Structures are given as structure tokens and as C-alpha cells.
Amino acid sequence: MRTLLSAALSGAMMLSAASAATVNVSGVASNDTLALRAQPDAKSAKVGQLPPNATGVTVVAVDTKGIDWVKVQKGNQSGWVNARFLQYETTAPVKMTCTGTEPFWGMSVGYGFAVFEFDGKKTKLALDEPETPGARPNIWLSTVHGKPGQFLLATRPDREKCSDGMSDNVYPYTMLVRAGGVFMEGCCK
Structure with missing residues (x-):
């Protein structure tokens, strides 16, 4: 710690x-x-x-x-x-900007923390250092420090880029977020 x-x-x-x-x-x-x-x-x-x-x-x-x-x-x-x-060292980027639709949410990830925006509220989350599962360097998991069951899971798709489904924008990372009792998916750059 x-x-x-x-x-x-x-x-x-x-x-x-x-x-x-x-x-x-x-x-x-x-x-x-x-x-x-x-x-x-x-x-x-x-x-x-x-x-x-x-x-x-x-x-x-x-x-x-x-x-x-x-x-x-x-x-x-x-x-x-x-x-x-x-x-x-896991190859996870230190800084990412993420967004998701349906429901709409946003997140700015920095070293050791993230600012999560959802339902008109901003919450600062302390993050543990990202882990990667062995030989899969394109997947990273960061848990919310002191909050069992809350996490950020980022992946860099091997074959296709992430799309928000509402625009022509494509992003290099997919993000799964579980925070505040909500499980969401979005894209990051």
C-alpha cells in the first residue's frame, strides 16, 4: 500500500x-x-x-x-x-481519457487515480497499480483502492478498435468500469 x-x-x-x-x-x-x-x-x-x-x-x-x-x-x-x-511496466498507459454511451459517462485516468463522471457527479477514485494476466500484455486491471468489487479493466483490442457506436470515432482501448454499483463499457484514448 x-x-x-x-x-x-x-x-x-x-x-x-x-x-x-x-x-x-x-x-x-x-x-x-x-x-x-x-x-x-x-x-x-x-x-x-x-x-x-x-x-x-x-x-x-x-x-x-x-x-x-x-x-x-x-x-x-x-x-x-x-x-x-x-x-x-505492464505496458498500460499512465494517462487515458475514456467515454461511454448509454448510459453516458466519462473518466480521466492518471497515475494512481481516476476522476469518474456519471449522472452529473464527479468522483475521484484512488487506483491500485494495474495488473496484467501473465502473457496477455494487452489487458490491464486496476482495482479501486479499498473498494472490493470496483475496478477498471482496459484492453487494447488485437483486431479491431473500440467504437462508441454513435460517431465515426475509433479509439485504441476498450474500458469496462464497475463503480458505484454500475457496470459500464466505453472507449479510451
Whole structure:
């Protein structure tokens, strides 16, 4: 279980060294680098960089003001990065945006939590690190921390993309959600 220390003044939640997960850089062009920033903002000063294939990067803090930024450390470098360029060692993306229809719902997934919108209400859910069933790296399960029976299950379809059934949009991931007594399906990017 993660031990969390609040750093309210900075808008960050620090993770203890014993519980900090490692992630890998993903989605950065092979001729580019991932910029490390002084603050969780794309306009903040660049304080370092990670190669596009960096692995074993430690997450040391999350931005409590949103889901986009996490503070990472690799060797003697540390700084804030946009979570969309990270994936768990299970290959699950750190950040996803999901929607579903009939019933309509939405969810923004970040490092360690998700903001779930359903029936006009927003609920912040603490998530455990995603698991994958052995040789099936295209399936991830994240349980809602402390809530037995509530989960997010994301899959990357092998053959077809996810469709919301109401538009021509296609998404790379399918999401099954069980939260608040409701079981729903939707698509994520």
C-alpha cells in the first residue's frame, strides 16, 4: 500500500521511496527526448531530459491539481513530465481519457487515480497499480483502492478498435468500469 505524504503548498502528493512505482517512457519519437520540467507546466523551465526509450523511471510525486503531470526521477535527474508519455511496466498507459454511451459517462485516468463522471457527479477514485494476466500484455486491471468489487479493466483490442457506436470515432482501448454499483463499457484514448 502506498504511503502518501501531502505537500499541499506545492500542489503535489509525494510518494514514499519504498512504494514508488517505476514506469517507462513511451510515445516519444526516436530522435527526440522527454523534457523534465521544474514545475508541472509545459511552459516551466526545462531541468533535464530522458531518452525516448528510458525504462525504470521512478515516480516520486503526482500533481494534485490535475491528472496530466507526475514528478519522476532517473539517476540524478528529476523533474515533472506529462503522464501521456509514460506507461507502466505492464505496458498500460499512465494517462487515458475514456467515454461511454448509454448510459453516458466519462473518466480521466492518471497515475494512481481516476476522476469518474456519471449522472452529473464527479468522483475521484484512488487506483491500485494495474495488473496484467501473465502473457496477455494487452489487458490491464486496476482495482479501486479499498473498494472490493470496483475496478477498471482496459484492453487494447488485437483486431479491431473500440467504437462508441454513435460517431465515426475509433479509439485504441476498450474500458469496462464497475463503480458505484454500475457496470459500464466505453472507449479510451
